[in-house]
Amino acid sequence: MSLWEYANPVKFIRTTDKVLPWVWTLAGLCLVSGLVWGFFFTPNDFRQGSTVKIIYIHVPSALMAINAWLMMLVASLIWIVRRHHVSALAARAAAPVGAAMTVIALATGAFWGQPMWGTWWAWDPRLTSFLILFLFYLGYMALWEAIEDDDTAADLTSILCLVGSVFAILSRYAVNFWNQGLHQGATLSLDKEENISDVFWFPLLVCIAGFVLLFIALVFLRTQTEIRARRTRALLAREGQA
């Protein structure tokens, strides 16, 4: 029993079919309970008022936006090294989800920033690097769409993902250099004394778990769809020949 068994599309679909209902249910449970808990059963922050509650969507989506790219990076590496098609398709499936998470993080940040900072947008390093990350997602998805041959597309996009990762990190530090930040520092570090208080922390954890599960469910589902779409195309092509 090794992990690489799931590189077989049939095996992948069979397993994910079994797992998916559970992941969906758990994701739904975590999201509903976390958001309800966060929105209705936590106190308002004494300075930020009720706007603090956007944290339950903003932080998990921002986390997932970055982790989705990391997942694409790992999947691309697996594709380059071991050439498992499921891996390339999973990377392709994750990109729109990651892009959506980036937009959610940017939008919720803007909604929070309007009353708190008095502006929808500031050229703060964190905000700017997220916008750049979004551009990377767009380019990655556009390249997938533009190339007709599946394997070529998978190869080119995985190399773009590798190069893009390096440049994304470079940009992150470059914008740090370029402008001072307005965004607060990390509130969830494991090694710091001053984190947010436990009242906000536990519902936030539940929400993060919900977003992670939601991401897994969406990526599984989208990968299945990609596999089936490709299979359909192969069947159609065979019909055409016969």
Next chain:
Amino acid sequence: MRALLIRDLMLAIRAGGGFGLGLAFFLIVTVLVPFGVGPQTELLSRIAPGILWIGALLACLLSLDRILALDWEDGSLDLLATAPLPMEGIVTIKALAHWITTGLPLVLAAPVLGVLLSLPIPAYQWVVISLAVGTPALSVIGTFGAALTVGIKRGGLLMSLLVLPLYVPTLIFGAEVARRGAEGLTVQSPLLLLAGISFGVMALLPFASAAVLRINLR
């Protein structure tokens, strides 16, 4: 390698369009900016370093599809791929030829266009230095983008979408050098970082470009 470089340079000069086009575009952008933001000298001289950088970057971008697309169409890229020269060498030479035909003229033209934008006197040398250090990076990164999209018909727009985010770090440090130079501040750290990016991409990115080109030629 030298033969390839000379061939590319000859083609760029004799076929026309390659050599002067980027420069003309740079000129047009610089002329259009005052129409857009108004002719006040103080405003122009404040944004001049950034405008010159953006203009140079766009002019670079405009000429990227010439690096590989023509050779791809007439099949000479396939011949080059079968030549004893490694693919990494080919893309490096292509990037170098692009820099000589596009980047270098931009560096030389920047001070002249700086006059139009009433660039502050101390900024001239730093604009030229930062462009001289930064434009090779633009050419090398652009070659990667051109290699990625060479097989796609009408891939120009897609290439811009792919290449522009990759230009962000170079632009930030390059414009920072020019801006600090204009204000008479010390430019050492952004200049070193810019040079770091330039040398880094020159050393590493040709491998990625070559890999991508091999996939496209498969």
